[in-house]
Amino acid sequence: MTESTTPGRRRGAELEQAIYVATLDELAANGYGRLTMEGIAARAGTGKAALYRRWPGKQPLVLDALRYALPPLPEPDPERSTRENLADALAAFSGVLAGRTLVPGIEFIVDLLREPDLRAMFADRVIAPRLERIEAILHEGMRSGELGPEIEHPLAARTGPALILQTFLLTGEPPSPREIDLIVDTVLHRTATS
Incomplete structure (x- = not known):
């Protein structure tokens, strides 16, 4: 399954970057304990499915976001x-x-x-x-x-x-x-x- 090709929709590296930034913003706002995939998806302006296609849960996503940010x-x-x-x-x-x-x-x-x-x-x-x-x-x-x-x-x-x-x-x-x-x-x- 591929990302939608609707004009204006982010895909690939652009979407991944938006997800990383949203993850870090959610961490800063809510802490890890209250961090949710739903909150990250909403902040990134994408659906949860886009996250779950890449990461099985919030732990590996947070680690990838940290590696991106460091x-x-x-x-x-x-x-x-x-x-x-x-x-x-x-x-x-x-x-x-x-x-x-x-x-x-x-x-x-x-x-x-x-x-x-x-x-x-x-x-x-x-x-x-x-x-x-x-x-x-x-x-x-x-x-x-x-x-x-x-x-x-x-x-x-x-x-x-x-x-x-x-x-x-x-x-x-x-x-x-x-x-x-x-x-x-x-x-x-x-x-x-x-």
Whole structure:
């Protein structure tokens, strides 16, 4: 079965994009618990059938919408220091939580904690790749001699994102650029070569 070919009807990538934006808007307005396929379809200006042809339910749709909305982490620049590349990666992470992207922000992340299956999928498909990028930056710093072997510790890559999240939870605000610098210093403090 194909989408209608009525003039003015969205199809393919255009419809998918509208569905993603509607999903993110519904998440921001209602939270995950009250999110419905009907509400998404209405906001996207399409029928529920268009959603169910692509996704079996709201969980996989939300994950695809988040992947659509999340900007890629900046690629590490080999001409820049490990510290500068790490600062860029952590600033991008902070920007997502601050709602500077299409992702609903910290409220949605907190909402995730109530949904174990969604939280696990979010951690696997969204968070893990970002932690891998940070690990790669830190390992490159070790390889180049900027950082010591302590960087192999499994918590090294998690420290920066954890401190950013803690700042949000304690203050309700994203870390300032100065605070991002302090977070980077904290991550690198025990890994720098003497």
